[in-house]
Structures are given as C-alpha cells and as structure tokens.
Amino acid sequence: MMSGKHFKAHEVSCCIKYFIFGFNIIFWFLGVAFLAIGLWAWSEKGVLSNISSITDLGGFDPVWLFLVVGGVMFILGFAGCIGALRENSFLLKFFSVFLGIIFFLELTAGVLAFVFKDWIKDQLNFFINNNIRAYRDDIDLQNLIDFTQEYWECCGAFGADDWNLNIYFNCTDSNPSREKCGVPFSCCTKDPAEDVINTQCGYDIRAKTVSG
Incomplete structure (x- = not known):
C-alpha cells in the first residue's frame, strides 16, 4: 500500500518536473530570440562597433526593450530549466525568488503610479516630448512612434x-x-480604399490650420 502511494507521488512529481522544464525551455528560447533581435538591431545601427554611441540618442532606443526583457527571460528560463531537470534546489529557489521580486516590483509600480499620478503624468509628458525631438535620430524610435500614433489614432x-x-x-x-x-x-x-501609404499627407498640415 505504501509502495503504491510512493509510486503515485513520484509520478506526479515527474509530471510537474517535466511540465516546469518544458515551460521554462520555451521561455528560455524566447529570451534568446529577444536578445538576438536586440543585438542584431544594434549591429545594424553600428552600436556594437561603437559602444559609446549608446548615449548619443536623445530619445528612447526601443532595442533596450528587447535586451532587458530578453535578459530577464533568459535568466529565468535557464534557472527554471536546469533547476527542474537537475532538481537543483538552489536554482529553483532563485527562480521562485526572482519571480516574486518581479511581481513585487510590478505591484509597487502600480501603487506608486496611483499615488503619484500627477508626477508620473509629468514624467510621461517629458519622456514623450524628448522622443518627439529625437524622432528622426533613430529609425527604431521613429517606427515605434509611428506605430503608437497609428494604433492609438493620436x-x-x-x-x-x-x-x-x-x-x-x-x-x-x-x-x-x-x-x-x-x-x-x-x-x-x-483612407481604407488606399493601398499605398501616403508619406507626404502630413506636409504643411499645421500651416493650413494656422492660416485657416
């Protein structure tokens, strides 16, 4: 009787172990992909050959999103994969604590954003204005702003x-x-009927508004 219970518990343990492993290996591969995209984008822009140019951009470089998110996913996925596969208690604890820290930071950010909403609004406006100034400085930033304005219709x-x-x-x-x-x-x-994007549609728009 005891041996049957032990076998069942062991079977459940194996299922959980390989489920965690499978989930985290996907997570790890996604992290690698994000890091590869970020590094490729920097390579195309010549940043890797001139690291000091990272600070030259006046606005926000969207590549940082890929690198930071990819780095976090890579670390979490690696710890989860190896920890589950090798049943390494240190890596599994590291994985759990890391997830807990991320959740706590998100919760804290949400509370602070609610409490200091006016300050957050000012900082957001400052951030947007800086990126408007740097619109033509970086193609990735330009594409991000264009996507945002098209998506939110602003x-x-x-x-x-x-x-x-x-x-x-x-x-x-x-x-x-x-x-x-x-x-x-x-x-x-x-215009939904137009197949080709008119990239000159914004020319003199504000001049017409002022004169009108």
Missing part, C-alpha cells in the same frame, strides 16, 4: 502642435525642411 502627446518641438517639423522661419509646419504621416487618418 498625434503627439497633447496634439499636433507637439511636433513643433522637432527641428524638422517646427514652424520657425529658419527651418529649411520640406516637413516644416507638418506632422509625420502616422498622424494622418488613412
């Missing part, structure tokens, strides 16, 4: 006039850019 943080912060889109007399007093194409409302 233009800048507060409106189209936010693009006056960018040297290519501002309305100053000294601005020689063809995009002067305009907005990026991602601000435009798209």
Whole structure:
C-alpha cells in the first residue's frame, strides 16, 4: 500500500518536473530570440562597433526593450530549466525568488503610479516630448512612434502642435525642411480604399490650420 502511494507521488512529481522544464525551455528560447533581435538591431545601427554611441540618442532606443526583457527571460528560463531537470534546489529557489521580486516590483509600480499620478503624468509628458525631438535620430524610435500614433489614432502627446518641438517639423522661419509646419504621416487618418501609404499627407498640415 505504501509502495503504491510512493509510486503515485513520484509520478506526479515527474509530471510537474517535466511540465516546469518544458515551460521554462520555451521561455528560455524566447529570451534568446529577444536578445538576438536586440543585438542584431544594434549591429545594424553600428552600436556594437561603437559602444559609446549608446548615449548619443536623445530619445528612447526601443532595442533596450528587447535586451532587458530578453535578459530577464533568459535568466529565468535557464534557472527554471536546469533547476527542474537537475532538481537543483538552489536554482529553483532563485527562480521562485526572482519571480516574486518581479511581481513585487510590478505591484509597487502600480501603487506608486496611483499615488503619484500627477508626477508620473509629468514624467510621461517629458519622456514623450524628448522622443518627439529625437524622432528622426533613430529609425527604431521613429517606427515605434509611428506605430503608437497609428494604433492609438493620436498625434503627439497633447496634439499636433507637439511636433513643433522637432527641428524638422517646427514652424520657425529658419527651418529649411520640406516637413516644416507638418506632422509625420502616422498622424494622418488613412483612407481604407488606399493601398499605398501616403508619406507626404502630413506636409504643411499645421500651416493650413494656422492660416485657416
């Protein structure tokens, strides 16, 4: 009787062990993929050959998202895989504590965002304005802003006039850019019947608004 219970408990233990292993190896592979994409993007931009250029970008480099998320997934996946496969109590504890820390940080961030919502709003506006200034400085940042504006159907943080912060889109007399007093194409409302994106649809938009 005792041997039957022991066998059943051992069978359940094996199922949990290989379930955790299978879940974490997928997690680990995803982490490797995120890191590879991030490093490839930096390689394409020449950052790996000139590490000091990391600090040159005025706005946010989206590649950091891939590297940070990929790094965390890689570490967690590795600890979970090896810990489950080898039944290593240290790695399993590390895995559990790491997950607990991430959950605690997310909970803390949520509480702080609620308590200091005005400060968070100011910092968010500052962050968005910095990235508007750096719109043409980095292709990944440019694509991220365009995607965000298209997805949320918005233009800048507060409106189209936010693009006056960018040297290519501002309305100053000294601005020689063809995009002067305009907005990026991602601000435009798209016609479903059009198959080709009109990248010049934002030209002179704010100039027309002012004159009108």
